[in-house]
Each structure stands twice: as structure tokens, then as C-alpha cells.
Amino acid sequence: xxxxxxxxxxxxxxxxxxxxxxxxxxxxxxxxxxxxxxxxxxxxxxxxxxxxxxxxxxxxxxxxxxxxxxxxxxxxxxxxxxxxxxxxxxxxxxxxxxxxxxxxxxxxxxxxxxxxxxxxxxxxxxxxxxxxxxxxxxxxxxxxxxxxxxxxxxxxxxxxxxxxxxxxxxxxxxxxxxxxxxxxxxxxxxxxxxxxxxxxxxxxxxxxxxxxxxxxxxxxxxxxxxxxxxxxxxxxxxxxxxxxxxxxxxxxxxxxxxxxxxxxxxxxxxxxxxxxxxxxxxxxxxxxxxxxxxxxxxxxxxxxxxxxxxxxxxxxxxxxxxxxxxxxxxxxxxxxxxxxxxxxxxxxxxxxxxxxxxxxxxxxxxxxxxxxxxxxxxxxxxxxxxxxxxxxxxxxxxxxxxxxxxxxxxxxxxxxxxxxxxxxxxxxxxxxxxxxxxxxxxxxxxxxxxxxxx
Amino acid sequence: xxxxxxxxxxxxxxxxxxxxxxxxxxxxxxxxxxxxxxxxxxxxxxxxxxxxxxxxxxxxxxxxxxxxxxxxxxxxxxxxxxxxxxxxxxxxxxxxxxxxxxxxxxxxxxxxxxxxxxxxxxxxxxxxxxxxxxxxxxxxxxxxxxxxxxxxxxxxxxxxxxxxxxxxxxxxxxxxxxxxxxxxxxxxxxxxxxxxxxxxxxxxxxxxxxxxxxxxxxxxxxxxxxxxxxxxxxxxxxxxxxxxxxxxxxxxxxxxxxxxxxxxxxxxxxxxxxxxxxxxxxxxxxxxxxxxxxxxxxxxxxxxxxxxxxxxxxxxxxxxxxxxxxxxxxxxxxxxxxxxxxxxxxxxxxxxxxxxxxxxxxxxxxxxxxxxxxxxxxxxxxxxxxxxxxxxxxxxxxxxx
Numbered sequence: 105x106x107x108x109x110x111x112x113x114x115x116x117x118x119x120x121x122x123x124x125x126x127x128x129x130x131x132x133x134x135x136x137x138x139x140x141x142x143x144x145x146x147x148x149x150x151x152x153x154x155x156x157x158x159x160x161x162x163x164x165x166x167x168x169x170x171x172x173x174x175x176x177x178x179x180x181x182x183x184x185x186x187x188x189x190x191x192x193x194x195x196x197x198x199x200x201x202x203x204x205x206x207x208x209x210x211x212x213x214x215x216x217x218x219x220x221x222x223x224x225x226x227x228x229x230x231x232x233x234x235x236x237x238x239x240x241x242x243x244x245x246x247x248x249x250x251x252x253x254x255x256x257x258x259x260x261x262x263x264x265x266x267x268x269x270x271x272x273x274x275x276x277x278x279x280x281x282x283x284x285x286x287x288x289x290x291x292x293x294x295x296x297x298x299x300x301x302x303x304x305x306x307x308x309x310x311x312x313x314x315x316x317x318x319x320x321x322x323x324x325x326x327x328x329x330x331x332x333x334x335x336x337x338x339x340x341x342x343x344x345x346x347x348x349x350x351x352x353x354x355x356x357x358x359x360x361x362x363x364x365x366x367x368x369x370x371x372x373x374x375x376x377x378x379x380x381x382x383x384x385x386x387x388x389x390x391x392x393x394x395x396x397x398x399x400x401x402x403x404x405x406x407x408x409x410x411x412x413x414x415x416x417x418x419x420x421x422x423x424x425x426x427x428x429x430x431x432x433x434x435x436x437x438x439x440x441x442x443x444x445x446x447x448x449x450x451x452x453x454x455x456x457x458x459x460x461x462x463x464x465x466x467x468x469x470x471x472x473x474x475x476x477x478x479x480x481x482x483x484x485x486x487x488x489x490x491x492x493x494x495x496x497x498x499x500x501x502x503x504x505x506x507x508x509x510x511x512x513x514x515x516x517x518x519x520x521x522x523x524x525x526x527x528x529x530x531x532x533x534x535x536x537x538x539x540x541x542x543x544x545x546x547x548x549x550x551x552x553x554x555x556x557x558x
Numbered sequence: 559x560x561x562x563x564x565x566x567x568x569x570x571x572x573x574x575x576x577x578x579x580x581x582x583x584x585x586x587x588x589x590x591x592x593x594x595x596x597x598x599x600x601x602x603x604x605x606x607x608x609x610x611x612x613x614x615x616x617x618x619x620x621x622x623x624x625x626x627x628x629x630x631x632x633x634x635x636x637x638x639x640x641x642x643x644x645x646x647x648x649x650x651x652x653x654x655x656x657x658x659x660x661x662x663x664x665x666x667x668x669x670x671x672x673x674x675x676x677x678x679x680x681x682x683x684x685x686x687x688x689x690x691x692x693x694x695x696x697x698x699x700x701x702x703x704x705x706x707x708x709x710x711x712x713x714x715x716x717x718x719x720x721x722x723x724x725x726x727x728x729x730x731x732x733x734x735x736x737x738x739x740x741x742x743x744x745x746x747x748x749x750x751x752x753x754x755x756x757x758x759x760x761x762x763x764x765x766x767x768x769x770x771x772x773x774x775x776x777x778x779x780x781x782x783x784x785x786x787x788x789x790x791x792x793x794x795x796x797x798x799x800x801x802x803x804x805x806x807x808x809x810x811x812x813x814x815x816x817x818x819x820x821x822x823x824x825x826x827x828x829x830x831x832x833x834x835x836x837x838x839x840x841x842x843x844x845x846x847x848x849x850x851x852x853x854x855x856x857x858x859x860x861x862x863x864x865x866x867x868x869x870x871x872x873x874x875x876x877x878x879x880x881x882x883x884x885x886x887x888x889x890x891x892x893x894x895x896x897x898x899x900x901x902x903x904x905x906x907x908x909x910x911x912x913x914x915x916x917x918x919x920x921x922x923x924x925x926x927x928x929x930x931x932x933x934x935x936x937x938x939x940x941x942x943x944x945x946x947x948x949x950x951x952x953x954x955x956x957x958x959x
Contacts, residue, residue: 287945287946287948288948290885290948291798291947291948291949292798293624293625293627293798294796294797294798294799300624304624450945450948452940452941452944452945453941454936454937454940454941461833464833466829466833466834467833468829468830468831468832468833469825469830469831470831471831515933517937517941518941519941519942519945522945522946524890524892524895524942525937525938525941525942
């Protein structure tokens, strides 16, 4: 108890939090602008006639043209976060709006969107506006020290993400078959210099697979130790830039590169703040006088500490839920999402549906493109929860169109990590009668191979 | 501190420029027609260098050499696409000439010759329908040549009104080979009456026939010249991006196999998508005896392209088959599974009645069995092959789930 208390009362310079806040706000703003300027708001949230929903969040519906307003709100809140203006309100608003955007359609699930939701939730409880922000400017109070655990909490979250990502790579496909990197690296034959040379080499595939695993597992510790920190950061940059070159992975690498800065010392962050404030002073001449308090004391710790503890307990246990299920994780995907399994498998499916009019005995195959966008069809084709939701949608649609008694069967094949495609869904089972559930689906056929590991 | 900042900025600059070049985007399902802007690469290859390899489907030594994609593209365009297009153009021209002879003397003998030339050209068409690329994509070539079933009412309306614009998309199902099929076999119930209609003094029927064929010849010439003009940029576009030649042609091929071949020729008429059979939706409905012949020709086209077989020869050059053999160095025989499946489909189609309409009425189950075997090939192409080639379906940020 004594060590816990002394840990909780340890303090540190507040600069890392400040730089984190500013960078986070700016990166989020860039993210949203990029999303909008690519036309994806229209393409992904407004145009499709059907959206896949998250379990338990079916009530989160797309908003038509109002979606633009939602993005605007999210963007504005990210600006306010960067500026530290009405911070608590802004970060909560950001968390809610960003998460709502994600919940509207499961098709666009990305691990890094989930990461941002989780991180922004944590940031609600951290004192990020107590210095170098409009809030502190208006209150005329600035704190140059914060409890050390507030900075540590961000480091802990990042560590958790990396560690789980590393553990996820400890599987026989990744390590002993160099899959799926073997497929992905070979396909990048058009890269200058390396495209036709090392990208084809088997030793390179294995090097990248094993290297990726060790990177994920070791990097948090290399960043923590001040002796290895500089080198570790170079590794971070190299690793994530490499993923940018290889994959269409969006903002994730930049967010991870930036987040690694939280491990750096206060000296480093002070310099950044110093440079920014010099720059701003040239623009805005102000002579407000600040009262410099020493240490920011967290309020309401009786409520706050349990929340943070529960938060981290969740972060550590939730990614492990796949252990509760039998069967091959990569195949059934129960517990695959929200577990930091990033770019871990190459899975491609082909799934069509047959509607049977039970009264007349007639059957017909439907055209997926009548209901789904190509992106949605791709995501649906190999993920069971998508398949069952879509099967119900199809059944409901044709029921409305006059077929009173119907059944829906799926003709589905999936190829995983370079294996020959295998039938995925039991074609005899009427999916319209099956329910969406957290349990394993008995209508998914067993995986005809074995992948050992996590 | 400064070092890190400069490093970061450098990284940002590098990655921003890299990002634009690294999309692996392709739509397999029929998405919006993308005008293929062939990449502005510095093609410093000798335009007529035919690196012909006399290999058939032997797997290359994948570790020491890399796959010569340029050679594959060269084989595709020089030995397959251009010769097939030229051959088709010639046969279409032959149909054109025969038709004008028929116009001058509309008799039974000449009608028979027109019908012959129509079939020859139609069979040749089966080999190029899958190349919906470049000019063909731009002018919706395929939909001007082979949309069926023909809207016979529209055809009759066009003929009698004499005011119609074949460029208008509304007339897609009133022109092309299927419309000719109708005119040569379906405008009356005996051959004599058909010839009578073509000999009418107002020339309405014969004009329409000649106009349709003229239109077909015009667009074919456009597409043909496009191929000869753009073959260099086609060959040099070897990148793994949405608009590269490799990706687009591969996707066009798969799309054709699934839609043009499987769905249109077998699936729709057999009632796979509608619950009830639609026997009047077969290819060559009016001539009644050619649906199987055309389907077999189309399947031959599919097999030939997949194996990289050069036009009018038994030699196979680089193609999807050799590409897959190279990539699947682990010994799994994906390309063999695919060609074997094509062979099974061929066997099934061969066992059908030469007139699919009558097959459907007498025993539709055989059509469905045939459909299933063709369908297995779709799965191989759309999952196994695409996964091996690492051509993805759409571009949005995507983690590897």
C-alpha cells in the first residue's frame, strides 16, 4: 500500500501531456479532413442502402446528410482539444461523435479507429488542459507538474496495444509459414529497388514476420528505458513507415509514431512547447500574467481511480476473450475484433445467398450488388457476423416483397492465408432461422487445417 | 530534438509521396466504369520485342528469378488481344459484305451465307468479349455488341419508324449480334417470309440490318485501333494498382467468367436468379441451334486466355497460369485446379442440347448441374487466384482483417 501511495503521489513535468494533447487534436483533425476529402463520408455512410451494425449497437443508425454535421462536430472538437479549449467538454464530445461514426457501419471497422475511441475515452480523465491551453489561459493558472501516473496511463495503453499485437503474431501461420506477409510482400513487386529483389525472397518474408513479432513485443520496453529510447524511436519510425509503403493503412502509422513520443523525457517536450510558444508569440503579443502553480492535484480521485483501474482491467482482459471459444480463431472470428490483431491474416471470401420460397418450392440466388457496395460485399464474404446479419436482411426484404414463407441459405467459400478455398457456411442450414449471438455459430463449417498459437 | 523533427518531416514527405503510389485497388464486382488512364511510365521497351517463351505451363524457378510481368502483358496484347481483335474485325467485315450482297439479291442462298458469316463472327466475338478495357470500356463496347434478350418490340419500332439512334443506351438491346439473330431467324416464322420482309420495297428491314452491322463494325474498328495505338503503354503498366493493365485485365477476365459467361449464358436462362426458368433469355434464342456452340466457344476463350495460349497456335506464353505457378511455389497446384475445373465445365456443357431453350424445357436440372461446375471455377478465380495475386477489391483504409 505504501508503494502504491508513493507511486500515486509521484509527480512529473506536465509537458508530455501537453504535447500529446496538441498532437492528438491535430492528427485527428487531419484524419477527419482526409476522410472527408476522399469522399468517404458520402461513399461509406450516406450512399449505401444497408449498413452492418455492431452487436448491441443496432440502434446507432446512419444519419443521412446529417452525417456531415456529425463529422463537423468531431472535427471542431478535435481543434478544441488541440487548443485546449473547454477541454473536458471537447474530449467527451470528440469521443462520442467519433465513436458514433464508427458504430454506424461495421464495414469500416479498423483497429486504429477502435484505438482512437479507447484512447480518447482515457483522455477524458486526464488533465491535458492544465497548461499551454486556452482553458489555462482563461483561468490564468498553469501547472507545470502532474501526477506521474497520468503520463504512465497513456504509456500503459500503448504498451498493451503493442503487446497484444505481438502476442497475436505468435501463431504457426505467421511464424512458420510467413503468412500472410509472404503474399503481401510478393505483391509489392513494383516498389523501386526492393520490389523485384528482396520482396520475393523467402528469407525476407520470415525476417519480416519474426521481426514484426519481436518489434511489437519489445518496443514498449525499449521506449521505456532511456538508454535505448532514441534507437527505439528510430525503429518505430522505420517500422511504421514500412507499413505505410506496403499497405493502404491510413493514419494508423502516423498516430503510432506520434504516440511513441509520450515515452520521451520532459526536456524533449519542453523544447517542443518552447518552440511552439515562441512561434505563437510572434503572432499574438500577449502579456497576461500567469500564476504558476506547482503540481496539479487530480480531483475526485475516489471515483477516478476505480474508473481508470476498471478501464485497464477491461483493456487487458477484453482482447483475451477469444480464449473462451473453441475452434479456429481466424476462421470463426469470435473475439477477433478489438484484440489488436492488426494486419494479421489474409482472408478472402465468396459468399452468395439463395432464397427459397417454401410454399412454391422455387429458389433463386440473389445479386449481392443489388444490396451491398463492393466494400461491404468484400467484408461480408468472410465474416460470420456480417453473414448472419445480411442473411436476415435478405430474408426480411423478400418477405416484404411477397414471399411469405422463406428460407435463406448461403453458398460460401473462404481462402485463408494462401490455403485453398474451403466451404465456409453449411449450405443446408437456413440462416434466416439462426440468430445473431455471442456464441460460436454452428453453421460455420469447421476449419480443415490447424493454426497453432494465440 | 531538431534532428528528430527534421527526421519526422522527412518521413512525412517520403510517406506522403509513397502513399499515392501504393494503392492496391481493384473492383471485381461491376463498379463505376473507370476510364483507364494508362500510367505515365517511361516505357523504354522496344515496342515489337516479343519475348516469346515456348514454355507451356511449367512452373518457373521462383526463388532465383522473378516473374516477367512485362512478358505476360506483351503476350496478352501482342499474341492474344490484338490478333483476336483483328480476326474478329475481318470476320465482321465478311458479314458486312455478305449482307450487302444479300441486300442486292435477297434470296435463300444469300441469306444462308449471311447466317453463316453471322455465326462465324459471333463465335469470334466470344473470344474478345472479356477484354472490357480501355476504349472498349469507354464506349461500352460489349453492350453494343451482345446484349440479350433482344427487345423485339423496340427493334420493330425502330425499323418502322426509321428514326433511332443506335448510340443511345436505350437501344443496347436492339442492336448487336442478338438483334441480328432475331432479324435473320425471328422476324417471321418461315424463311420465305423472312426473305420477303428483307425484299420489301421500303427497304426498312434491310436498312436496319445493315445499320446495325455498320455500327458494330465502326465500334470494332475504334477498339481495334485503340489496341494497336496503346499497346506500348499497356505493356509498361505492370504495377500492382487499380488502374494497371494487369489488375484491370485480370478483373475483367474474372468478371466476364462470372457474368458474361456463367450468368448470362447459363444462370439466367436456367432460372438460377429468378426461381423460374427463363428459356427465352438464352444466347442465340432465335436461331435455336447455336447456344451450346457459342457457350463452348466462350469457354475455349476463357481457357485460352488463362493458359496464355497464343492466337492460332498451340504455344502458350506467359499468362495467369504461369503467373500462378510462379507465385504458388509451395507446390500447391492452383492453376491445375482451375484448368481442371474448366475442363469439367466443358464436359458438362458438351452434354447439353445444342439448343439451350429446349434443354431447359426438357431437363433443366442438367443446366443447373452445368451451372454448379462453372460456379466452382468462379470461387477459384475470385478467392484463391485473387488472394494469390494479392489483388484487392476496394480501396479504403483496411486493416488485415
